[in-house]
Amino acid sequence: MNSLQNNTTMQSLAERLGLSKGTISKALNDSHEISIATKTKVVEAARELRYMPNHFASGLKSRKSKTIAVIVPEIVDSFFSLAINGIETFTQKEGYHINIYISHDLISKEKEIIRTLCDGRVDGVLISVCREAGDNAHLKELMDCGIPLVFFDRVADELKAGKVMTDDFEAGYVAARHLIEQGCKKVCFLSSSLCLSILKKRMEGFIKALNEKNVIDPQKNVHQIPLDDIENLETIKLLLSNADERPDGIVISVELLTIPIYLACKELNINIPDEVKIICFSNLLYASVLSPPLSTITQPAFEIGQSAARLICNSIDRFTEIDDEKIICPSRLDIRKSSGGNDVHLLKEEGLSVF
Amino acid sequence: MNSLQNNTTMQSLAERLGLSKGTISKALNDSHEISIATKTKVVEAARELRYMPNHFASGLKSRKSKTIAVIVPEIVDSFFSLAINGIETFTQKEGYHINIYISHDLISKEKEIIRTLCDGRVDGVLISVCREAGDNAHLKELMDCGIPLVFFDRVADELKAGKVMTDDFEAGYVAARHLIEQGCKKVCFLSSSLCLSILKKRMEGFIKALNEKNVIDPQKNVHQIPLDDIENLETIKLLLSNADERPDGIVISVELLTIPIYLACKELNINIPDEVKIICFSNLLYASVLSPPLSTITQPAFEIGQSAARLICNSIDRFTEIDDEKIICPSRLDIRKSSGGNDVHLLKEEGLSVF
DNA sequence: ATTATTTGCGAAACCGGTTGCGTATAATCA
DNA sequence: TGATTATACGCAACCGGTTTCGCAAATAAT
Numbered sequence: 001m002n003s004l005q006n007n008t009t010m011q012s013l014a015e016r017l018g019l020s021k022g023t024i025s026k027a028l029n030d031s032h033e034i035s036i037a038t039k040t041k042v043v044e045a046a047r048e049l050r051y052m053p054n055h056f057a058s059g060l061k062s063r064k065s066k067t068i069a070v071i072v073p074e075i076v077d078s079f080f081s082l083a084i085n086g087i088e089t090f091t092q093k094e095g096y097h098i099n100i101y102i103s104h105d106l107i108s109k110e111k112e113i114i115r116t117l118c119d120g121r122v123d124g125v126l127i128s129v130c131r132e133a134g135d136n137a138h139l140k141e142l143m144d145c146g147i148p149l150v151f152f153d154r155v156a157d158e159l160k161a162g163k164v165m166t167d168d169f170e171a172g173y174v175a176a177r178h179l180i181e182q183g184c185k186k187v188c189f190l191s192s193s194l195c196l197s198i199l200k201k202r203m204e205g206f207i208k209a210l211n212e213k214n215v216i217d218p219q220k221n222v223h224q225i226p227l228d229d230i231e232n233l234e235t236i237k238l239l240l241s242n243a244d245e246r247p248d249g250i251v252i253s254v255e256l257l258t259i260p261i262y263l264a265c266k267e268l269n270i271n272i273p274d275e276v277k278i279i280c281f282s283n284l285l286y287a288s289v290l291s292p293p294l295s296t297i298t299q300p301a302f303e304i305g306q307s308a309a310r311l312i313c314n315s316i317d318r319f320t321e322i323d324d325e326k327i328i329c330p331s332r333l334d335i336r337k338s339s340g341g342n343d344v345h346l347l348k349e350e351g352l353s354v355f
Numbered sequence: 356m357n358s359l360q361n362n363t364t365m366q367s368l369a370e371r372l373g374l375s376k377g378t379i380s381k382a383l384n385d386s387h388e389i390s391i392a393t394k395t396k397v398v399e400a401a402r403e404l405r406y407m408p409n410h411f412a413s414g415l416k417s418r419k420s421k422t423i424a425v426i427v428p429e430i431v432d433s434f435f436s437l438a439i440n441g442i443e444t445f446t447q448k449e450g451y452h453i454n455i456y457i458s459h460d461l462i463s464k465e466k467e468i469i470r471t472l473c474d475g476r477v478d479g480v481l482i483s484v485c486r487e488a489g490d491n492a493h494l495k496e497l498m499d500c501g502i503p504l505v506f507f508d509r510v511a512d513e514l515k516a517g518k519v520m521t522d523d524f525e526a527g528y529v530a531a532r533h534l535i536e537q538g539c540k541k542v543c544f545l546s547s548s549l550c551l552s553i554l555k556k557r558m559e560g561f562i563k564a565l566n567e568k569n570v571i572d573p574q575k576n577v578h579q580i581p582l583d584d585i586e587n588l589e590t591i592k593l594l595l596s597n598a599d600e601r602p603d604g605i606v607i608s609v610e611l612l613t614i615p616i617y618l619a620c621k622e623l624n625i626n627i628p629d630e631v632k633i634i635c636f637s638n639l640l641y642a643s644v645l646s647p648p649l650s651t652i653t654q655p656a657f658e659i660g661q662s663a664a665r666l667i668c669n670s671i672d673r674f675t676e677i678d679d680e681k682i683i684c685p686s687r688l689d690i691r692k693s694s695g696g697n698d699v700h701l702l703k704e705e706g707l708s709v710f
Numbered sequence: 711a712t713t714a715t716t717t718g719c720g721a722a723a724c725c726g727g728t729t730g731c732g733t734a735t736a737a738t739c740a
Numbered sequence: 741t742g743a744t745t746a747t748a749c750g751c752a753a754c755c756g757g758t759t760t761c762g763c764a765a766a767t768a769a770t
Binding site for chain 4: 022053
């Protein structure tokens with residue numbers, strides 16, 4: 001049975017040393033009230049008996065858990081796993097633990113998760129909101145509990161909280177301009193839903209680039225693709241199958257659509273980049289070994305995670321509210337062959353390697 | 356300043372309703388001692404005031420945190436992120452929270468992490484041990500604290516604990532036999548270090564297949580590749596550059612070596628699969644869009660995570676020790692073009708899709 | 711030598727739930 | 741009607757730390 005051997009408590013330590021519980025506490029916390037001699041005696045005994053202050057007891061009094069909740073829509077995703085890596089790198093240095101929650105892009109799950117977070121188990125929350133639209137009463141309630149909140153990447157624009165993101169508008173613009181400069185005459189933009197504000201911003205940047213080229217009604221070049229694995233392939237094949245109307249350049253705003261695009265082109269025998277040039281918002285480590293290597297708008301996922309963690313840890317440690325602070329980490333254009341660039345190896349790019 | 360609005364406590368609820376703290380507790384826990392009328396009154400007031408039992412207070416008494424620690428060597432990794440997805444899927448149903456820790460394959464980090472886990476903050480630990488060799492005193496100490504431990508994938512053979520893994524020996528054998536059946540005359544095995552028992556088992560399976568073909572000294576066909584991104588590319592290029600000695604079939608036992616293999620072949624102008632056939636232990640979602648599509652030994656990462664979570668949750672909830680229980684989830688051979696198979700789309704394989 | 715101050719520690723309250731026990735009131739029984 | 745048993749709730753201890761306060765002994769100041 002569950003024996004729970006390590007029951008060394010302050011009380012047992014106190015009895016063993018002929019001291020009081022309070023004295024032990026003060027000694028271990030290096031209080032000035034306790035003599036050096038007693039302190040060393042206590043510290044040694046504590047180490048010997050592998051004493052560890054009980055997490056619940058100390059948390060009950062201090063109201064601090066040294067724990068941060070991280071809510072992501074998905075974890076099998078190069079962006080989010082890199083972001084978590086960045087978060088962990090920072091929090092671990094500061095002695096914080098992290099709880100991971102996956103919303104699976106469902107607003108109901110997100111609400112359910114948030115609700116469990118109001119009992120004091122976490123000192124702060126980092127969140128990348130789910131794709132599914134919905135009110136954000138749950139987020140407001142969380143903040144009403146006095147729990148600091150920081151959004152990363154997918155933010156809720158209308159809430160006053162910390163926000164760490166990339167320059168999506170600019171990146172959308174750069175992606176579209178790049179394809180235009182590569183000689184594309186008909187560039188289109190693939191998105192999932194446009195509920196997500198970051199996707200909307202990318203699209204607006206894309207529109208701006210098209211407007212500069214005096215494209216008539218650029219909104220017509222924006223396509224919403226379902227995220228279901230079967231439907232999306234069919235939708236994309238439909239888009240590419242009509243040779244006359246077919247786009248010769250595609251900006252893909254979500255990494256998930258990479259596989260269906262490549263598959264569709266292969267099935268329809270369309271050559272990338274000769275017949276259609278492609279660039280994708282993506283953090284894929286494998287972009288350089290795809291055929292052809294995939295040009296990407298690479299988001300600084302690790303840095304975004306790290307900055308978000310720094311923001312929330314500082315807010316917690318200094319008891320300061322985050323006053324709608326916004327941090328922008330710029331994305332990077334990595335030109336590879338899929339958009340007609342040279343096929344150089346970009347494996348060792350700064351900030352991408354995680355090994 | 357941090358206002359902590361939601362200070363609804365049992366005491367405040369009690370005062371508001373003219374009852375005692377104990378009565379509130381019993382009412383909320385549906386005790387038979389309390390009348391229906393009182394119960395409904397209390398429950399309604401609790402909901403109205405958004406009362407949540409304090410995590411520390413309840414944990415202090417119950418000695419349960421409803422939290423599981425998950426320690427992985429890396430998170431930007433398709434296997435581990437899938438495994439975490441599996442873990443989360445199960446634990447979330449059971450009302451457990453999960454803490455994520457990343458050892459970055461460093462034994463020192465692993466020890467440090469484990470040490471912080473003995474204070475009662477978690478009810479159990481799931482771990483995939485780090486690659487770096489070392490004693491496992493820290494794991495024993497954890498178990499001595501009465502905290503259930505379950506290994507997944509990378510296990511410590513010598514410890515008596517729960518273990519969930521795949522059939523590495525069998526998989527290594529199957530991979531090698533597949534290449535041999537595809538006509539390879541000189542098959543070799545790439546590994547990182549052989550400290551990891553799972554890599555050793557894969558190698559032993561590989562050796563068995565070669566022995567069956569009466570290969571002389573098959574151990575000579577086993578190569579250890581450094582994991583550093585620059586060194587490994589050079590080492591692999593060296594291995595492939597000598598056209599006479601060059602292997603015509605390669606079993607890659609770690610996913611990390613996929614990129615350098617593809618890059619090396621491209622640089623040396625070696626055709627996959629005509630000149631060298633390749634199969635890799637991997638959970639890459641992008642295997643099918645690599646060029647050529649990569650044959651894989653696909654580990655049931657999601658199932659492994661799910662089973663590990665089930666094992667530890669059951670152990671916790673039933674107060675039973677895990678008596679060296681072993682669960683084996685078999686891997687799957689996915690033949691694609693890199694090993695000379697047909698280029699079929701294996702996107703929708705059972706158990707792989709995470710969308 | 712006497713008073714003032716510092717030093718080192720113990721006692722007890724407190725954090726917010728949980729739980730065993732005691733008891734007053736109501737319901738049941740003889 | 742009086743004794744017995746349920747019913748419904750309050751009281752207080754407890755979980756394991758933290759912290760305030762008080763006090764005795766040691767040291768310093770006068």
